[in-house]
Amino acid sequence: MPGYELFGEEEKKEVNDVLETGIYMRYGFDGPRKGIWKAKELEQEICDRLDVKYAQLTSSGTAALTTAFAALGVGAGDEVIMPTFTFVASFESVVSVGATPVLVDVDDTLTLDPKAVRAAITPKTKVVMPVHMCGSMAELDELKAICDEHKLILLEDACQAFAGQYKGRALGTIGDAGTFSFDFVKTITCAEGGAVITNNEDVYLKSDAYSDHGHDHLGVDRGADLHPFIGYNYRISELHAAVGLAQIRKIDTFLAILRNNKEVMKNALAEVPGVTFRRIPDPAGDTATHLSFFLPTEEKARNANAAIKAAGLPSFYWYDNNWHYIRNWAHFKNSQTLTPYAKELQTALDVYTTKEFPASDAVMSRCISTPINLAWSAEETIERAAKLVAAVQSVL
Numbered sequence: 001m002p003g004y005e006l007f008g009e010e011e012k013k014e015v016n017d018v019l020e021t022g023i024y025m026r027y028g029f030d031g032p033r034k035g036i037w038k039a040k041e042l043e044q045e046i047c048d049r050l051d052v053k054y055a056q057l058t059s060s061g062t063a064a065l066t067t068a069f070a071a072l073g074v075g076a077g078d079e080v081i082m083p084t085f086t087f088v089a090s091f092e093s094v095v096s097v098g099a100t101p102v103l104v105d106v107d108d109t110l111t112l113d114p115k116a117v118r119a120a121i122t123p124k125t126k127v128v129m130p131v132h133m134c135g136s137m138a139e140l141d142e143l144k145a146i147c148d149e150h151k152l153i154l155l156e157d158a159c160q161a162f163a164g165q166y167k168g169r170a171l172g173t174i175g176d177a178g179t180f181s182f183d184f185v186k187t188i189t190c191a192e193g194g195a196v197i198t199n200n201e202d203v204y205l206k207s208d209a210y211s212d213h214g215h216d217h218l219g220v221d222r223g224a225d226l227h228p229f230i231g232y233n234y235r236i237s238e239l240h241a242a243v244g245l246a247q248i249r250k251i252d253t254f255l256a257i258l259r260n261n262k263e264v265m266k267n268a269l270a271e272v273p274g275v276t277f278r279r280i281p282d283p284a285g286d287t288a289t290h291l292s293f294f295l296p297t298e299e300k301a302r303n304a305n306a307a308i309k310a311a312g313l314p315s316f317y318w319y320d321n322n323w324h325y326i327r328n329w330a331h332f333k334n335s336q337t338l339t340p341y342a343k344e345l346q347t348a349l350d351v352y353t354t355k356e357f358p359a360s361d362a363v364m365s366r367c368i369s370t371p372i373n374l375a376w377s378a379e380e381t382i383e384r385a386a387k388l389v390a391a392v393q394s395v396l
């Protein structure tokens with residue numbers, strides 16, 4: 001699945017450039033850094049690769065989401081519609097700006113069900129946040145139409161889908177803003193890092209300042225910068241950006257390998273009666289980091305998950321997963337925080353102590369994902385496909 005599988009001389013070279021100057025910070029030190037600006041360079045390469053005007057790197061994908069919310073003016077009292085199947089960072093970032101996460105069902109795309117989104121809109125709704133899970137995308141035409149109709153912000157959490165596309169446009173560039181994670185297991189990695197991308201100059205300028213203590217970056221030096229508003233420190237370091245720079249230059253190779261390996265696995269599994277696949281709104285834009293499929297029942301999915309693991313292959317049964325599906329988010333449902341939420345937010349969140357999501361359960365309880373790797377040889381991929389088929393067949 002991830003870029004860390006193909007680390008090499010390219011990453012070492014980029015990191016060494018930074019080690020040689022000894023300037024690990026992305027801002028300032030203009031003289032001693034000898035023209036080495038890895039974070040700036042990576043931002044430019046992200047813009048070029050994705051055909052988007054602005055990119056702001058951050059220290060993580062979670063920081064990118066938080067920064068995006070702040071830059072989009074999302075805060076106390078605002079509702080953010082997000083899916084039940086995602087990573088916990090989605091609701092963490094919403095509550096971190098004081099806004100209210102509104103969880104709604106996913107459908108067989110494993111992303112936001114547009115009908116469920118419509119049903120969840122209230123006068124407080126400000127943002128719809130689809131999450132392009134497991135390398136593939138949400139139904140962006142429908143979601144964009146809903147946002148246009150109701151004058152809502154569309155924020156794409158594309159953390160798991162860097163360089164994926166929807167109808168020829170990069171994921172993350174279709175909404176008002178998009179976010180990526182470059183943590184260690186994502187499609188390309190900085191070790192730790194993230195980015196906000198947007199075509200909106202105002203959102204970019206706010207992201208740029210917010211992620212660096214509010215610095216407007218207009219002074220002759222850092223000390224002379226003004227602080228138009230309060231920010232935080234969500235900066236990426238030059239060392240991390242250097243790793244990402246080597247990685248982004250390999251993204252087309254990564255995508256070609258992933259797509260080829262996924263096709264071999266999928267074609268093999270498609271021969272098994274009873275197996276159906278995740279619906280992908282634009283198959284050509286899939287980054288192919290996972291193969292996600294459905295078994296006819298929850299019991300068969302559980303058994304298949306166990307059989308795949310017993311065959312020595314990785315398998316994710318999200319329904320039982322602690323980090324990606326609402327069923328096991330007791331800490332979220334019971335508001336287990338270290339410090340109290342603001343009253344209004346707490347009242348809004350109380351509904352989750354009892355709220356059920358039968359439509360999401362019906363999808364997720366039958367779903368299995370198996371990750372696709374970069375390092376598999378052609379023979380190994382065929383061998384894995386055969387093992388996957390045998391394991392799934394054994395439970396049907």
Ligand SMILES: *Cc1c(COP(=O)(O)O)cnc(C)c1O
Pocket residue numbers: 060061062063086087089090131157159160180181182183193194
């Ligand atoms: C990884 C991830 C994040 C957060 O990224 P970090 O860099 O790990 O903070 C947010 N959303 C989704 C969907 C993710 O997979």
